[in-house]
Amino acid sequence: MAGNVTSLFRGTAAHSPSMAALTREGDGAGPVDFCIPCNPYFPTPAMFDELAGRLREIITYYPSSADTITAELCSLLQLPPQCVAMGNGSTELITWIDHLLVRESLAIPVPTFGRWTDQPLETGKRVDMFPLQESTGFALDLAQYAQFIRSRGTRVAVICNPNNPDGGFIPRQSLIQFMDAMADLDLIVIDESFLEFADAESEPSVVEDAVMRPNVIVLRSLGKNFGLHGIRFGYLVANPALAGKVRSMLPKWNLNSFAETVVFMLKEHGAEYMESLHMVRRDRLDMARQLSALPGLTVYPSQGNFFFVRLPVGAEGTVVRDRLLTEHRILVRECGNKIGSSSRFLRLVVRPQVDVRRLVSGLEQVLYGTRRGAAVPELGTGTSYSSGTAAVDRLVSATNGAGMQGLAAQAAAWSGPAAVQPAQTPAQMPSQIPSQMPSLPAPQPAAVANFPTPQPAAMSSYPPAQPAGVSNFPTPQPTAWPAAAQAPGAMPAPAPAPARAPAPAPPGAMPGMAQAPAAGLGAAGGLTAAQVRGRTQPEPQPQPQQPSGWPAVGAMLYGQAG
Secondary structure (H helix, E strand, O other), X not given: OHHHHHHHHXXXXXXXXXXXXXXXXXXXXXOEEEOOOOOOOOOOHHHHHHHHHOHHHHHHOXXXXXXXXXXXXXXXXXXXXXXXXXXXXXXXXXXXXXHHHOOOEEEEEEOOOOHHHHHHHHOOOEEEEEEOOHHHOOOOOHHHHHHHHHHHOOOEEEEEOOOOOOOOOOOHHHHHHHHHHOOOOOEEEEEOOOHHHOOOOOOOOOHHHHOOOOOEEEEEEOHHHHOOHHHOOEEEEOXXXXXXXXXXXXXXXXXXXXXXXHHHHHHHOHHHHHHHHHHHHHHHHHHHHHHHOOOOOEEOOOOOOEEEEEOOOOOOHHHHHHHHHHHXXXXXXXXXXXXXXXXXXXXXXXXXXXXXXXXXXHHHHHHHOOOOOOOOOOHHHOOOOOHHHHHHHHHHHHHOOOOOOOHHHHHHHHHOOOOOOOOOOHHHOOOOOOOOOOOOOOOOOOOOOOOOOOOOOOOOOOOOOOOOOOOOOOOOOOOOOOOOOOOOOOOOOOOOXXXXXXXXXXXXXXXXXXXXXXXXXXXXXXOOHHHHHOOOOOOOOOOOEOOOOOEOHHHHHHOOOO
């Protein structure tokens, strides 16, 4: 395995080799998977036994038509079948959305799920990428995103909620405000593939809002939630015209017999499914605590079943990934090939506590250990850094890049004329780390244009370089939404609400759109439970279950813990 790791990663069109390829290279034993965001608690062992017992029947015969399988899923979710289209994985639906509904341009915040950037580029569309800022914890400011869309003249907007890879979450009411303000666009897609794992709100989904709007599609995943990526099934929800347009293009047997079997099994296993989501959320808290204790590692708050982490200064993601795999049989997602990310970032999937302890132990040995050298230079024992550079690196790592008061004095005290002092442990980190990011600059006058003029359709990705001092992206603006271009017949955007001073956010509360959210915190400050979960209200109360054992429709749609 050790000699083939590099070729395995280079030889795949995906971000990582498949588990089947890794298993073949590992003499029949696959690694512990922290790469693929899958529910580890569902299906239950009893469900797997049932599937195994029916294997011959499942793979021998044709499945029912997609209409039959979709009707069963809609009965379970209490959704009208004419508003739903099921696909062979969410990527099949993304493909058809691009072919049928994206005419010339699509906007997407980055980093995000790669098919939302790659698919339209492959068909010659212009992709306007709105970069999420590390300084604000990769949080999406919807007002700035809307202004970016207006400046580019983009016709389709996509939002992933929670976002992949950072797990950033947007409250439902904020999304509704965005959809109303962008009502004149050709299409708005809200990708809720990981929303079942969120618990920041009791009702975070916009599924019911989408069916009442002419230009909104909500995309949902089943493989991720049910722990069955290999089956390949997902669905979209929209008004009957939009859903029907996609459904009419899908093959009659685009869903396989495994998908049919699982969909028809679900009504008997609702309680187990909701319990599996509860256990993933519990493990998310525990995993955040363990990871945030590693010196120099930054963990960003997440509402998905994964964490976006920044490696300590000096660590290279591909080296960490390869050594974790070859030395510890642990597979992680290195994010250097994600647009808007770099090789300093990993995405780590939430797994049971026993697996997390193995991951943390492996990271400790790879990042700080001495066996075969550490991935992070040992600043206290001599490195290629000068003492001044090493001191600055420690400061940047300790403060998550936010800086601190008395920077020059701190650097002088840490470097000194003698040899570089050992790197500090979490307990020794400076206590005066700011709890908030520095305030963002004040909005510029309305006469100052913060965007380049819209470019021809051939333009893609980021805007061309501008002269020094000219910003290609919007400066922070009040929460008033940009006005829609008043084309003939276009639906006007709603008038903005009267401005009012925002109420102070309680500790740990989800920041409002106009407020700069706190960035991730590393070992110096740790993560509070509220920061990890993004909670805005108390834990939702359990919902009464239907006699069949499947949760009420609200719990299913909104992923309540139950």
